[in-house]
Amino acid sequence: MTVFLVVSVYPLWWSFVMGSRSNADFGLQWPPLLPGGRFWENVSVVLESIPFWKALGNSVLISGIITISVVSFSTLAGYAFAKLRFKGRNGLMVFVVATLAVPTQLGIIPLFMLMRQWGWTGEIGAVIVPTLVTAFGVFFMRQYLVDVIPDELIEAARVDGASMFKTFWHVGVPAARPAMAILSLFTFMTAWTDYLWPLLVLNNSNPTLQTALSQLQSAHYVDYSVVLAGAVLATIPLLVLFIAAGKQLIAGIMQGAVKG
Amino acid sequence: MTSTMTPHGSLSDGPEPEPPPRGASAGGTRRPWRHRLSRLDTKASPYLYVAPFFILFGLVGLFPLVYTFFVSLFNWKLLKGQGDFVGFDNYVKVLGDEYFWNSLFNTASIFLLSAIPQLVAAVFIAAVLDQNIRAKTFWRMSVLLPYVVTPAAVALIFSNMFGEQYGLINNILQNFGLDPIMWKSETLPSHIAIATMVNWRWTGYNALILLAAMQSVPRELHESAQLDGAGPVRRFLSVTLPGIRPTMIFVIITATVGGLQIFVEPRLFDSSGSTPGGSQRQFQTTVLYLWEMAFQRQNFGQASAIAWILFFIIVGVGVLNFFLSKSIATAEAKVGATRRRRREGAQK
Numbered sequence: 001m002t003v004f005l006v007v008s009v010y011p012l013w014w015s016f017v018m019g020s021r022s023n024a025d026f027g028l029q030w031p032p033l034l035p036g037g038r039f040w041e042n043v044s045v046v047l048e049s050i051p052f053w054k055a056l057g058n059s060v061l062i063s064g065i066i067t068i069s070v071v072s073f074s075t076l077a078g079y080a081f082a083k084l085r086f087k088g089r090n091g092l093m094v095f096v097v098a099t100l101a102v103p104t105q106l107g108i109i110p111l112f113m114l115m116r117q118w119g120w121t122g123e124i125g126a127v128i129v130p131t132l133v134t135a136f137g138v139f140f141m142r143q144y145l146v147d148v149i150p151d152e153l154i155e156a157a158r159v160d161g162a163s164m165f166k167t168f169w170h171v172g173v174p175a176a177r178p179a180m181a182i183l184s185l186f187t188f189m190t191a192w193t194d195y196l197w198p199l200l201v202l203n204n205s206n207p208t209l210q211t212a213l214s215q216l217q218s219a220h221y222v223d224y225s226v227v228l229a230g231a232v233l234a235t236i237p238l239l240v241l242f243i244a245a246g247k248q249l250i251a252g253i254m255q256g257a258v259k260g
Numbered sequence: 261m262t263s264t265m266t267p268h269g270s271l272s273d274g275p276e277p278e279p280p281p282r283g284a285s286a287g288g289t290r291r292p293w294r295h296r297l298s299r300l301d302t303k304a305s306p307y308l309y310v311a312p313f314f315i316l317f318g319l320v321g322l323f324p325l326v327y328t329f330f331v332s333l334f335n336w337k338l339l340k341g342q343g344d345f346v347g348f349d350n351y352v353k354v355l356g357d358e359y360f361w362n363s364l365f366n367t368a369s370i371f372l373l374s375a376i377p378q379l380v381a382a383v384f385i386a387a388v389l390d391q392n393i394r395a396k397t398f399w400r401m402s403v404l405l406p407y408v409v410t411p412a413a414v415a416l417i418f419s420n421m422f423g424e425q426y427g428l429i430n431n432i433l434q435n436f437g438l439d440p441i442m443w444k445s446e447t448l449p450s451h452i453a454i455a456t457m458v459n460w461r462w463t464g465y466n467a468l469i470l471l472a473a474m475q476s477v478p479r480e481l482h483e484s485a486q487l488d489g490a491g492p493v494r495r496f497l498s499v500t501l502p503g504i505r506p507t508m509i510f511v512i513i514t515a516t517v518g519g520l521q522i523f524v525e526p527r528l529f530d531s532s533g534s535t536p537g538g539s540q541r542q543f544q545t546t547v548l549y550l551w552e553m554a555f556q557r558q559n560f561g562q563a564s565a566i567a568w569i570l571f572f573i574i575v576g577v578g579v580l581n582f583f584l585s586k587s588i589a590t591a592e593a594k595v596g597a598t599r600r601r602r603r604e605g606a607q608k
Binding site for chain 2: 001004005007008009011012014015018026028030031073074076077079080081084085086089092096099101102103104105106107108109110111112113114129130131132133135138158163164165168189192193195196200209210211213214216217224227228230231232234235238239241242246247249250253254255
């Protein structure tokens with residue numbers, strides 16, 4: 001286990017160590033184990049060479065909006081598939097499951113043409129729109145809600161005269177909350193780590209954190225310590241999220257396995 | 261729609277429920293209207309709830325994919341736009357293009373180098389975590405840590421570690437008197453390096469999925485196997501592994517869909533050259549080639565053909581995986597059953 005711990009943690013630690021030293025230390029025979037004192041210096045070079053704060057803001061905004069949209073629509077649709085009876089339900093659900101494995105990333109060419117036609121290239125809207133919904137989200141919420149809400153509860157609310165939406169709001173949503181939290185985490189992370197599409201539709205002055213990192217690499221391809229300082233800096237937001245919500249993340253991964 | 265909860269709800273649960281009176285003003289003449297409204301609500305709501313998903317998914321997920329096929333039938337350039345209809349010419353060109361086959365080879369090689377060791381390591385880690393160890397959450401979190409480092413950051417970190425001149429790994433190799441390995445300019449080493457990035461980020465994640473599956477294998481099975489005299493290794497092979505097979509299939513299929521579309525890691529592994537994927541295209545994957553074709557050579561027609569061929573490969577490999585694992589599972593179940601029967605017969 002200790003071996004795995006080292007393998008797991010060391011690359012990150014190494015980049016912090018090297019990111020806090022000067023470029024010359026890359027020539028050392030044995031890799032140093034302790035950080036040097038140049039981390040903030042390197043960070044300031046990072047901040048000068050890429051629009052870091054703007055990229056951070058963009059990433060937060062993009063991932064936030066995508067998360068809200070995916071979770072809302074998935075909860076709605078997942079609830080309908082799990083608990084409501086309607087014609088065509090099974091057929092539509094099969095469609096959702098079938099699209100789980102469809103690599104939609106391969107549709108980038110028409111999507112790019114569409115964004116150009118709308119004049120959205122360079123705008124963060126172009127990054128947000130293609131992932132407003134996911135088949136995985138619908139599937140995940142459906143699997144969760146199908147067991148967790150007793151049918152009698154919905155019937156009782158309906159009998160009491162609650163409208164469909166009110167029933168959803170007062171019975172469905174409270175029951176769905178744990179799954180919504182997990183789905184939020186995963187959607188946020190997926191949106192946050194996305195690279196190909198933002199690289200295509202955004203430009204250097206209005207990047208996400210991930211595409212800004214690649215700018216950093218091409219601008220400082222000789223200054224490794226700056227690049228590594230940037231990589232560490234860009235990892236901090238998710239690291240904070242991980243420390244705060246790591247338990248839920250683990251629970252989510254393990255639950256998804258059993259449910260899926 | 262407004263609705264006040266009233267205590268006089270109808271208890272019938274038939275196909276046409278009595279509309280409950282709502283609000284004080286609901287007079288006798290308004291009842292049918294409310295009745296109809298409530299039925300409309302019941303009938304239409306499910307469709308309204310699933311509609312946003314299907315409309316948005318159709319528009320930004322499915323439509324572009326289908327339209328890619330349309331584009332692939334034309335001479336289509338980034339700037340000039342739609343040109344002449346050429347039928348399947350683009351496909352013929354792509355299939356006769358050595359760079360395409362090169363990219364396919366690289367994708368397959370990187371995929372195998374990442375999928376197989378990753379799966380083995382993940383099963384192993386999961387098996388260790390499945391033992392009753394102390395500080396459970398700590399170990400789980402440390403295994404998952406790489407997953408929160410974004411692929412772009414992973415690529416930057418590892419392309420430095422695998423640097424040919426001052427990279428961490430070559431430095432260490434040289435300390436032991438070994439020759440440095442040309443991680444970037446040679447084909448196989450570059451594939452290993454890229455596969456390492458994928459493995460580093462995903463092994464822990466998959467281990468947790470497999471761990472969950474292992475924990476859902478009934479303990480009684482282990483206990484009865486133990487009573488039958490099966491040692492830990494034997495129990496792992498005959499109880500745990502068959503128990504987690506469905507989850508393994510799930511992991512393999514997910515890894516396939518992701519692995520065949522690998523982009524970030526090779527893209528950022530060496531960005532000094534002008535061709536994405538190495539100066540000799542030694543680690544240019546198919547999605548990278550698609551990217552080059554579409555946005556550097558600006559040939560949308562051929563790029564779309566690449567996209568569709570890749571689409572079929574991904575779906576095909578997924579389906580193949582599924583049936584292969586399924587038939588293995590049934591074959592083994594049969595063997596297991598005969599073995600059991602034989603053993604039971606011997607005991608009599």
